[in-house]
Amino acid sequence: MTTYHILLIEDDPGIAGSLQTALIRDGYRVHWKDHGADGVAYAREHNPHLIILDVRLPDGSGFDFCRQMRQAGVHQPVIILTVHSDEVDKVLGLEMGADDYMTKPFSLRELLSRVRAQIRRSYGELAAVDSDMLYAGDLVIDRRRGNVMRGDKIINVTPTELRLLTYLAQHPNQVLSRGQILDAVWGTESSPDTEQVVTVNIRRLREKIELNPSDPDLVLTVPGIGYKLIG
CATH class of the missing domain: 1.10.10.10 (Winged helix-like DNA-binding domain superfamily/Winged helix DNA-binding domain)
Incomplete structure (x- = not known):
């Protein structure tokens, strides 16, 4: 059975700790980075199955780091975390290559549900074997x-x-x-x-x-x- 590897890029230790605990309890292997550049480098080197990416990071915008990952050939699902519910931010995140987004504060149960959905879609029963x-x-x-x-x-x-x-x-x-x-x-x-x-x-x-x-x-x-x- 595959243990899916999740990269969490989040600068708030409290939020990161809660997310790590919930994801590990749900059966995932989690690696945490608190800066965007470090997260991009880790994603390129280790190819996690899914990336959870905060928008507000100490060294730049999560939107920019998402774009950098896509340009570097990182194709795994990305879930953006944003404090804004503005439609413009949501659209921008998707245009930068994100697969989903969640607005803070959010329910851990809902985030885990979104993570499971992305994993199933990309690697599980919803991922067609004969996909192009x-x-x-x-x-x-x-x-x-x-x-x-x-x-x-x-x-x-x-x-x-x-x-x-x-x-x-x-x-x-x-x-x-x-x-x-x-x-x-x-x-x-x-x-x-x-x-x-x-x-x-x-x-x-x-x-x-x-x-x-x-x-x-x-x-x-x-x-x-x-x-x-x-x-």
Whole structure:
């Protein structure tokens, strides 16, 4: 069972403590940052499943930090916390890339409900397996356009590499055997010769999508079994 990782960016220790306690009690793993720049850096490096972002921060506006995260390739859901109920602020937050917003003061029960809804929509039963857009960390796979991006970099992949990457991304953090991959991507039965096809294509894929192909952080080898994509 997945333990979802939430990044909380909130400068008020009292509010942050209450939110952390409630989220942890609800089964989430929570990391707290009290400055926006630190939160953006953490999101880029650790790829939390969801981000709760306050608008008023000591080093700038949450709206600006939300935009920075989106520009940096952070595609996970963002819930904005604002003290204003003004429609303009709500629209601005959504335009900057937020997925939802809540106005302070708010009910912890309602916030937890919003968090659960975003998690379900992005990773649970409401996330279609055949969705056009798939994500793994800062890797984005646009199946409809045949595009792959990591951060701001567009990666050119072949149709076979796209099918391979898509299959891995549809099963994040799941160990897949070479036989499973052969059947799903190539429609071929497993044998020593055909399994080499998987090995070669994984190597080529790593050369394109990994920051350091010799020490991959996305497509990992599971000795004696196969591979898994870190989601």
